[in-house]
Every structure is written in structure tokens, then in C-alpha cells.
């Protein structure tokens with residue numbers, strides 16, 4: 160009975176409000192980008208990233224899962240996660256967008272084949288989840304899935320997550336090609352979901368949101384209101400669950416950003432969509448409050464969100480550590496989706512200020528300059544433990560990059576009530592439909608390197624309308640909206656706007672300069688924004704940035720990286736307050752970047768333990784471009800207070816050694832990085848471990864720069880017990896390389912010490928050697944690791 164009342168209620172809510180976002184997007188298909196920043200990125204996404212992602216889907220068994228489920232091939236489920244199906248959907252979505260810019264028969268045929276496999280893998284009633292279809296019994300089913308459909312979705316089965324990405328892909332493919340092949344699969348699936356949930360009364364809320372946004376897109380292309388009703392149903396049944404997936408209380412009562420950041424932003428985006436289409440303000444009140452929580456407490460200067468790795472999500476207010484910052488690439492994309500929708504709801508430029516900050520920093524940092532390597536987390540500081548990967552077991556980020564990049568031109572313009580909103584500054588030509596008029600708007604700019612730009616307005620008919628130019632937050636006194644960051648200095652120069660060479664008349668409204676006039680063919684607006692290097696300070700409550708400063712120029716946040724700075728170190732830089740900076744464009748560096756140079760104090764510890772201060776010219780590059788030249792030091796926030804500087808220690812035998820090991824990982828170089836831990840589980844500095852190995856003999860080795868006489872060593876064990884997998888080892892011994900090349904054990908003066916939370920010092924009879932090897936016997940039950948290994 161209750162269910163019937165609920166259904167009536169939703170039906171009335173929806174039918175009583177034939178409405179939508181008050182602001183209409185200008186689709187990316189109407190905008191041709193011709194600049195030197197985005198056009199090459201969109202091209203590389205087509206030529207490099209999508210082919211790599213497709214190849215990985217074939218190589219890793221993601222395509223096979225569909226073939227096996229569709230009985231086109233024999234075998235078992237081939238991949239690690241039940242949501243691996245979504246990578247194919249996301250690539251189809253990205254390829255569909257890409258095909259609209261770059262028609263490509265071969266890619267289109269490849270997509271058609273994938274769609275054929277997907278249609279074969281769909282069960283007769285519409286259900287689509289290759290893991291369950293392949294599994295012959297519950298033992299073959301992924302442990303995250305229940306023997307009963309949907310039952311474990313609120314936990315981890317990801318059945319509805321797969322559906323959501325299927326719908327997004329299907330709509331994109333249909334709009335790009337006019338083919339209904341995938342759309343029909345999606346309709347059959349969505350009808351089943353509607354039948355099981357709305358009609359069948361199932362109350363399993365989606366464990367990983369996206370189905371809500373996907374269903375809204377299905378409603379938009381099919382006009383079938385039951386998909387919108389289903390999206391609303393999925394939002395409204397969230398309660399009595401976990402914070403992890405934002406189900407702790409009803410969505411309309413939520414005011415704080417909590418839990419998994421990607422799930423959160425997808426849900427907030429779905430809430431905005433449903434609010435726009437139903438007129439239900441309670442969703443808007445909730446996401447407005449949550450937005451303030453994010454920009455006041457939980458946003459990195461790079462636009463990244465989700466500080467904590469453990470749950471890939473939001474941490475406490477102001478807890479924004481730099482080196483361990485998680486900032487998943489997908490969370491950046493989700494945060495763009497959400498801020499975009501808030502703009503479409505409210506028409507305020509502040510949402511675009513956040514969007515632009517994410518776009519130019521924490522989002523594009525997720526893909527390498529060449530388009531072939533990816534970051535999952537996007538930290539703001541590194542000591543070389545972060546390297547870009549070709550792919551990931553959980554590949555959500557690269558496939559999200561595939562689908563997001565080609566859609567960027569769609570974020571530039573929007574229209575409402577005889578007004579064109581200019582939100583992003585990218586050289587392009589756009590055909591904008593103003594309803595009563597059509598306008599070809601040509602934008603000439605070299606953004607983000609220059610703030611000078613021009614717009615040529617070509618209306619089909621000379622008429623009066625508004626051109627609303629976004630005045631970026633960074634032009635005023637905040638690098639990004641909210642209470643977390645401020646510029647240390649105020650910009651003295653003012654931006655200028657002219658029309659046909661004369662000072663323009665405009666009013667400022669919600670962060671836009673509104674130019675209202677009768678526009679004639681060829682009218683030219685010139686918008687000149689000063690783009691000086693600005694010093695950014697964080698709110699005092701952000702302890703991680705205490706005594707530190709970041710550099711921003713225009714929308715770009717900068718970082719200092721090892722290849723550009725002396726001693727390949729950026730840990731010991733002290734930037735003086737408002738030190739003069741210079742900028743220059745280097746066309747050969749990182750596909751062309753504007754670099755910033757400043758003079759910094761670089762304190763180093765001399766051999767006799769004195770601190771020597773030198774002045775050095777230091778170089779900063781845009782943050783997004785880091786980790787394209789190998790691994791090493793990087794920092795966004797550098798000291799501007801002497802108390803925050805870590806002087807560079809003098810090089811040692813160990814620090815100059817080449818490190819090798821029985822088990823090579825990226826973390827290997829952390830054992831001689833000269834960073835001393837506070838304890839054996841100090842997560843603030845890099846460490847090396849042999850996990851998941853146990854009960855084996857492992858080794859690490861130093862090959863010295865030149866032979867040396869040594870008689871003492873110190874090792875600091877990594878031990879993350881009782882919850883982690885590493886403990887101090889069972890035993891260890893130290894070998895040195897004899898002149899004949901053989902390994903001999905040193906003559907130790909004591910037993911080998913094995914204690915956690917301290918340096919374990921061993922003295923031995925002096926030997927002259929070119930290499931040392933530490934042999935470590937791992938305990939029966941646990942692995943082991945090393946935080947630092949010193950030699951004297």
C-alpha cells in the first residue's frame with residue numbers, strides 16, 4: 160500500500176513540473192576548438208588514449224567477459240572486479256564523443272563490434288552483468304555479488320553502477336551515430352530495473368552512484384518519464400546505510416561531503432539533474448549546503464577532493480595532507496560534473512571558478528602530456544614514490560579520462576533568456592542557438608598562458624542580447640571560491656573590456672560582466688585580464704600548508720619539480736614573501752608551458768653539521784605537467800617561513816648508492832632518501848616493503864659510487880602491525896662484496912638488532928668494499944619492510 164502512495168506522489172511531482180535547468184548547455188558538437196592547449200589534448204585522447212584503453216580492455220579480459228557471457232567464447236570471468244564491464248562502456252562513450260569531432264570508420268566499426276558483444280551478453284530479460292551471467296553457480300560468482308540479483312548492490316556488487324555507465328554510453332552512442340543498437344540494450348535493461356525496483360518494490364539503494372545521472376540521460380533521449388521516476392526513486396531510498404556511500408541519512412537531509420568522493424559527486428550531480436527536472440528544491444538545498452562544506456573545508460588548491468586513500472574519500476575539515484593526498488582523477492571529473500550542474504541551476508560564476516580550477520589542475524594532471532600514462536591519485540607533494548601508470552587493475556580513471564576530454568568544448572558556453580554565457584576561455588568557433596537568433600561566436604585566445612582575448616560576435620540578425628563574460632575568481636582576491644585559500648597580495652591592475660575598441664558598458668551580475676547591446680556582425684569584444692604570478696596562502700587551520708605558499712598564475716597552480724631545480728630537490732626551498740618572479744614560455748618543455756622563476760633560499764647542511772644558506776634561482780612548472788620526466792621530488796606548497804624548511808642533508812655513501820633488491824617496486828629508492836621516520840609506521844614519508852611475500856629470504860643492495868671503508872650500518876624497519884601486513888623480520892645479516900666479487904658476511908661485533916620504532920645499529924670489523932647487501936629472513940606469518948638504511 161505504501162508503495163502505491165509513493166508512486167502516485169512521484170508521478171504527480173514529475174508531471175506537475177515540465178521543467179529543466181534554467182540555463183541550457185551549448186553542446187560540444189556546436190563548438191570547434193582551435194587552440195594550442197585543448198585541441199591537441201582532444202586529438203591525443205582520440206589518437207593515443209582511446210586506442211590504449213581499448214587495447215587494455217582486450218588484453219586484460221574485459222572484452223572476453225562479454226564474449227564469454229554472450230556464449231561467443233568459453234571460459235570463466237577473467238578480470239578482478241565485477242565493475243570492469245564499465246570500462247568498455249566508458250570507452251564507447253568517449254569514442255562516441257570523439258567520433259563527432261574526428262569521424263573514423265575503423266573506430267566506429269570497433270565500437271559496433273563491442274556493442275554486438277554487449278548485446279549478446281545481455282540476459283533475455285534485460286539483465287546485464289557479465290560476472291553473474293558467466294558464473295555457473297555461487298562459487299564462481301564474485302564475492303561482492305549475492306546469488307540473488309541486486310541484493311548486494313548497497314554494498315559492493317556494482318550491478319547498478321554498471322547499468323549507469325551503460326546508459327551514459329548508450330545515449331552518447333545514439334546521439335553521435337543515430338544508431339539504436341546500444342540504446343536498445345540500455346532500454347531493455349532500464350525497463351528491467353524499473354520493473355524490479357519501482358514496480359517490484361526493491362529497496363536496495365545503489366552502492367556506487369551513477370545510475371541516477373544515466374537514467375536522467377535516458378529520460379532526455381527517450382522522453383520516457385519512468386526513467387526519471389526511477390532516478391528519483393534511487394535517490395529517495397538512500398537511508399539507514401553507511402557514510403561511505405552517502406546513505407547514512409536521506410539525501411535531502413545531507414549537508415556535509417562525506418565518504419567516497421566519486422560516489423558522492425556522482426550522486427550530487429544526479430540530485431541536481433532530478434531537481435532541475437522535477438522542481439524539487441529539497442535536493443538543491445542539500446547540494447548547496449554540501450558545496451559550501453567542500454569549498455570551505457575539503458578542497459585542495461588543485462581542485463582535488465577526497466584527501467584520504469583508505470576509503471578514497473573525504474577526510475575531516477581542513478585535513479588536507481599534500482604527499483598522501485588521494486584526489487582520485489575520477490573524483491575531479493565527478494566534481495566537474497557537479498559544479499557544472501550547479502551553474503546550470505543557479506547561473507553563478509563561482510561554480511565555474513571551481514570547475515576551472517579542477518579542469519586545469521587536478522583533472523588534467525590525471526593524464527600524461529602524451530596521453531599515454533595515468534595517475535589514479537593526484538598528490539600535491541612527492542619524493543619520487545609517485546609514477547604514472549600505463550593502466551590499473553581498477554581502471555576507472557583512464558576510462559573516465561577517455562570520455563571526459565572530448566566533451567570539454569561542451570563546457571564553454573551556455574544560454575538562457577537571450578543571453579550567452581562565456582564560461583571557459585578556449586580559442587574556438589561556436590554556433591550558438593539563442594532561440595530567436597543564431598550567433599556564430601569566434602573566440603581568439605592563448606589561454607591559459609595569456610589573459611588577453613577577443614570575441615567576434617556574428618549574429619544571424621542584428622539584435623539585442625546579453626553576452627555574459629565570466630570574471631574568474633582568480634582575477635580578484637581568491638584563487639578559488641570558499642574559505643580555504645587567499646592571495647597574499649591584491650592585484651593592482653584591473654581587467655578591461657572593450658567593444659569595437661571602445662570601453663564597454665556592462666554590469667556585473669553573479670560574477671559575470673553582462674554586455675547588453677544590439678550586436679552586429681563583426682562586433683569585437685576584447686577582454687584583457689592581467690595574469691600575474693600570485694602567492695597563495697591556505698587558511699590557518701590547514702596545518703599541512705602552515706608556513707607555506709603556493710604559486711598560481713591565471714587558472715594554473717604551479718609546482719616545483721626535481722628536473723628543473725638544483726640537487727633535484729625541492730624540499731629545502733624557502734621562497735621569500737612576495738619575491739619577484741619572472742615568467743617565460745618554453746615551447747619545448749612539456750608540450751609548451753609558461754615557467755615561473757624566482758629566487759629562493761636553499762639551506763643545506765654541510766658535512767660539519769652547519770646550515771649553509773644559498774640563494775638559487777628556482778623554477779616552477781604548471782602542476783598538471785608534473786611526473787612526465789620520471790620520478791623525483793615535487794611540491795606545490797613550498798616554505799615561506801624558515802620554520803617550515805627542511806634543510807637538505809649532505810650526500811652520504813648510502814644516498815649516492817644505486818639500490819637494487821630481490822623485489823623491485825617504485826618505493827625502493829625510499830630506503831636511501833635520507834628521510835628519517837618518526838616511528839615504524841610513519842606514513843608521512845615513503846617506505847619500502849616486500850609485501851605480500853612472507854617466510855622467504857629477501858635482500859636489498861647498495862652499489863657504492865666508489866669503494867669505501869665501512870664499519871657501521873643502521874636500519875629502520877617498517878612495521879604497520881597489528882592491522883597491516885608487515886612486521887619486523889625474523890632475522891637479517893649483512894654481506895659485503897669481496898674483491899673477487901663473492902659475497903661474504905661481515906664480522907659483527909654484536910648480535911643483529913631487530914627492534915621497531917628505532918634505528919637498529921650494527922657495528923662490524925671494517926671492510927673496504929664496493930657493495931653491501933642486506934639479507935632478510937621474513938617471518939612465517941608476515942612480510943617486512945625498510946624505512947631507511949644508513950651506512951658509515
Ligand SMILES: [Zn+2]
Nearest residue numbers: 487489555556
Ligand atoms: Zn578512478
